[in-house]
Amino acid sequence: MPLRKPKLAVWKFSSCDGCQLSLLDCEDELLAVADAVEIANFPEASRAVVKGPYDLSLVEGSITTPHDAERIHGIRRASNFLVTIGACATAGGIQALRNFKDVKEFTSIVYARPDYIETLKKSTPITDHVFVDFELRGCPINKYQLVEVLSAFLHGRKPNIPPHSVCMECKQRGTVCVMVAQGIPCLGPVTQMGCGALCPGYSRGCYGCFGPKETPNTTALSARWSEMGVGDRDLMRAFRGFNAYAEPFRRESEAHEK
Amino acid sequence: MKSRTIHVDYLARVEGEGALSVKIKDQQVTDVKLKIFEPPRFFEAFLRGRKFYEAPDITARICGICPIAYQMSACHAIEDACGIKITGPIRELRRLLYCGEWIESHALHVYLLHAPDFLGYEDAIRMAKDHPDEVKRGLRLKKAGNEIVRLLGGREIHPINVRVGGFYKVPEKRAFSELAEELKWARDAALETVRWVATFVFPEFERDYEFVALRHPDEYPFNEGRLVSNQGLDISVREYDQHFVEEHVAYSNALQSRLKERGPYFVGPQARYSLNFDKLSPVAQEAARSAGLGPVSRNPFQSIVVRSVELVYACDEALRIIEHFEMPDQPTASVEPRVSTGYGCTEAPRGILHHRYRLDDRGLIVDAKIVPPTSQNLKTIEGDLWQFVQTHLVIQKEKLQWQCEQAVRNYDPCISCATHFLKLHLERE
Numbered sequence: 088m089p090l091r092k093p094k095l096a097v098w099k100f101s102s103c104d105g106c107q108l109s110l111l112d113c114e115d116e117l118l119a120v121a122d123a124v125e126i127a128n129f130p131e132a133s134r135a136v137v138k139g140p141y142d143l144s145l146v147e148g149s150i151t152t153p154h155d156a157e158r159i160h161g162i163r164r165a166s167n168f169l170v171t172i173g174a175c176a177t178a179g180g181i182q183a184l185r186n187f188k189d190v191k192e193f194t195s196i197v198y199a200r201p202d203y204i205e206t207l208k209k210s211t212p213i214t215d216h217v218f219v220d221f222e223l224r225g226c227p228i229n230k231y232q233l234v235e236v237l238s239a240f241l242h243g244r245k246p247n248i249p250p251h252s253v254c255m256e257c258k259q260r261g262t263v264c265v266m267v268a269q270g271i272p273c274l275g276p277v278t279q280m281g282c283g284a285l286c287p288g289y290s291r292g293c294y295g296c297f298g299p300k301e302t303p304n305t306t307a308l309s310a311r312w313s314e315m316g317v318g319d320r321d322l323m324r325a326f327r328g329f330n331a332y333a334e335p336f337r338r339e340s341e342a343h344e345k
Numbered sequence: 346m347k348s349r350t351i352h353v354d355y356l357a358r359v360e361g362e363g364a365l366s367v368k369i370k371d372q373q374v375t376d377v378k379l380k381i382f383e384p385p386r387f388f389e390a391f392l393r394g395r396k397f398y399e400a401p402d403i404t405a406r407i408c409g410i411c412p413i414a415y416q417m418s419a420c421h422a423i424e425d426a427c428g429i430k431i432t433g434p435i436r437e438l439r440r441l442l443y444c445g446e447w448i449e450s451h452a453l454h455v456y457l458l459h460a461p462d463f464l465g466y467e468d469a470i471r472m473a474k475d476h477p478d479e480v481k482r483g484l485r486l487k488k489a490g491n492e493i494v495r496l497l498g499g500r501e502i503h504p505i506n507v508r509v510g511g512f513y514k515v516p517e518k519r520a521f522s523e524l525a526e527e528l529k530w531a532r533d534a535a536l537e538t539v540r541w542v543a544t545f546v547f548p549e550f551e552r553d554y555e556f557v558a559l560r561h562p563d564e565y566p567f568n569e570g571r572l573v574s575n576q577g578l579d580i581s582v583r584e585y586d587q588h589f590v591e592e593h594v595a596y597s598n599a600l601q602s603r604l605k606e607r608g609p610y611f612v613g614p615q616a617r618y619s620l621n622f623d624k625l626s627p628v629a630q631e632a633a634r635s636a637g638l639g640p641v642s643r644n645p646f647q648s649i650v651v652r653s654v655e656l657v658y659a660c661d662e663a664l665r666i667i668e669h670f671e672m673p674d675q676p677t678a679s680v681e682p683r684v685s686t687g688y689g690c691t692e693a694p695r696g697i698l699h700h701r702y703r704l705d706d707r708g709l710i711v712d713a714k715i716v717p718p719t720s721q722n723l724k725t726i727e728g729d730l731w732q733f734v735q736t737h738l739v740i741q742k743e744k745l746q747w748q749c750e751q752a753v754r755n756y757d758p759c760i761s762c763a764t765h766f767l768k769l770h771l772e773r774e
Contacts, residue, residue, distance in 0.1 A: 099362060101384040104759075105409020105502040111457060112501055114488040118480070121470040130355055132457065133468030134750065151384045181406045184391035193390035198593050198600070206385055227409060227502040285499045289506045291513040294402065296503070324395065329406065 093142035093241055096128035098162055100148025100155050101182055101210060106173035107131055107147050109230040116234055123241065139165030143240050149175040149210045151182060156207065156216060163217040168240050171213045172233065174226035174329045178298050183210040183332035210332070221246060226296040226329040229281050250301040252276055253293050256284035265292055272312050274325060277303035298330035305339035319343040351746050363758070365749060367734050377730045379723055379753070381599040392713040397423050397682045397704050398509050404700070404715065405503045408759055413446035413494065414693030416507040417568055422700040423509045426687025427680045434673035435511040437666050442497045443567040444663040448490025448531065449501065450694035451652045454757045455538060456483025459649050462751040463545040479541060482534050486656065489531040493663060496520055511677030521667045532660035536632055539653040543636035547646040548748065550733060554643060554725065555607060556616035559692055565624040565658060566617065568691045573620055576607060582690040585699055591716065602721040609724035612696025613756060614651045615642050629658040645729060645755040682708030693718050695757050719758045726756055
């Protein structure tokens with residue numbers, strides 16, 4: 088670690104603010120983190136702004152406006168490492184549902200004067216625009232994984248964020264499989280772990296907050312859901328959630344959209 | 346002719362992206378614009394064609410700070426459409442969950458976002474150097490609220506256990522009792538908070554607001570009640586659209602609400618408090634009195650005191666619910682969709698949050714409307730700035746700009762909800 092404190096910046100694009108709030112939700116760790124780094128840009132928490140370059144930038148949110156598509160390049164240039172946090176930044180987020188429809192129609196549904204609104208046709212992840220050093224998944228991200236990513240980058244090592252499925256976490260917790268035992272449709276087999284297998288622990292099927300795991304077999308899972316009586320439209324909606332525009336989920340949802 | 350402007354290009358310590366611009370000409374304020382440049386996200390559009398039971402999880406994603414509010418308004422609106430009314434233990438657990446969100450959100454705002462303005466710090470982390478005990482108390486209070494949300498909701502942000510009809514699973518009684526110990530500490534800490542913020546210096550400032558909040562015959566409002574105001578409004582939640590209208594202005598990505606008959610109005614802790622003081626628990630009422638608050642509070646800079654009083658109430662109410670907790674027979678009521686329109690309005694930490702859904706015979710949402718608290722306050726915030734700047738023109742520019750920011754933060758605006766973010770632009774020609 089350099090002798091001076093590393094400079095941390097937090098940037099927001101189209102999002103709900105929940106992932107950057109995860110940093111403030113580290114009630115027990117926040118003051119320690121603030122001690123280890125210089126918080127150089129974090130508007131949600133501070134009106135003070137320190138100029139770049141920054142050692143580490145955390146980027147929340149997706150790109151949805153022409154202005155933001157420009158802004159992200161400046162942030163990349165000013166950042167040694169750039170880490171994206173959350174489903175919006177890593178997959179386009181829930182607002183990427185516009186990508187399957189005509190955004191003009193969307194604008195006219197919500198706004199009386201669509202001509203006042205400047206927006207892009209698609210909501211896209213940060214990695215579609217600039218090089219990203221690491222993507223931290225989740226809607227929202229897990230705050231302990233965030234602390235792990237911060238520590239890793241500040242110490243020059245690779246973050247320890249396993250890309251396995253939620254099923255692994257259910258096994259680790261000792262949660263009985265909700266799909267096998269209770270017949271509840273679950274996206275766990277194709278979804279990346281990281282939440283702690285929360286939903287099955289509450290007798291609910293996983294709904295895919297953390298996006299596709301590495302090498303997900305979505306076709307096989309869909310076939311199993313169909314055998315359980317889930318129709319095509321419901322399958323389409325299941326894959327078309329908070330990570331709808333992540334490639335494996337996008338393809339699977341489109342396969343059921345007829 | 347002398348003119349100047351105040352600009353805040355990116356308003357800090359609010360949730361989301363906004364800017365503020367004030368123009369002054371010949372010692373007269375000539376223009377105030379609260380610009381919301383948070384990009385639009387079109388929730389109402391993509392809710393169309395989704396299943397009725399998806400509304401709580403989808404709308405939670407509007408705001409990472411108050412997802413419970415979205416889940417509660419969505420559930421109540423869908424249940425209204427389906428002709429279901431939730432009573433008994435599940436109703437109580439929903440109030441408990443809301444207590445958790447109020448504690449978490451109010452503690453965040455009081456300690457980390459607003460107090461630094463009064464004590465002259467850029468942020469709470471710098472404030473912590475001189476006031477470590479206070480900041481640690483704030484963080485622990487916030488954590489106590491989050492513990493309720495985590496137990497009952499599964500996680501703090503975008504909880505997974507809320508569903509139309511109730512919950513997926515109700516935790517064991519023992520787990521609630523374990524929460525009680527920390528909540529007793531939290532109630533004392535909240536009382537300490539009221540004493541602390543009461544010592545702050547508040548600019549002299551009052552306006553004759555129309556306060557709007559829910560009012561319930563038996564309790565301080567969370568999920569149910571009639572919509573009332575101090576200027577004669579008294580309607581059911583279903584009548585919302587007949588009395589309120591949203592307008593689209595060119596400089597903002599957020600819609601602005603007003604009462605059709607009378608114009609701008611004020612929602613949030615001070616509105617709730619001023620319309621429901623008699624429904625606060627005795628310990629919360631006593632805390633308010635000892636802080637010098639009357640039963641009505643009209644100085645928006647004192648919102649931090651009212652928010653702290655609500656912290657006391659939320660801890661007190663959470664303890665009451667836990668003490669009388671009974672396990673429901675089923676974690677959820679069964680809900681069958683039907684062709685209908687449903688309305689839900691609940692008290693988010695920042696004020697009333699209105700949802701309306703129209704369902705078809707397959708249980709699909711065909712039309713949705715969501716009015717977050719911040720878009721209801723936008724016109725009132727602009728009104729405050731007109732008057733505040735006009736009466737404080739002698740203040741040196743940098744300080745005036747900071748106080749304008751503070752005046753906006755009085756409302757704990759969530760621009761992610763109203764779309765999202767605040768910059769200040771003060772222009773003197």
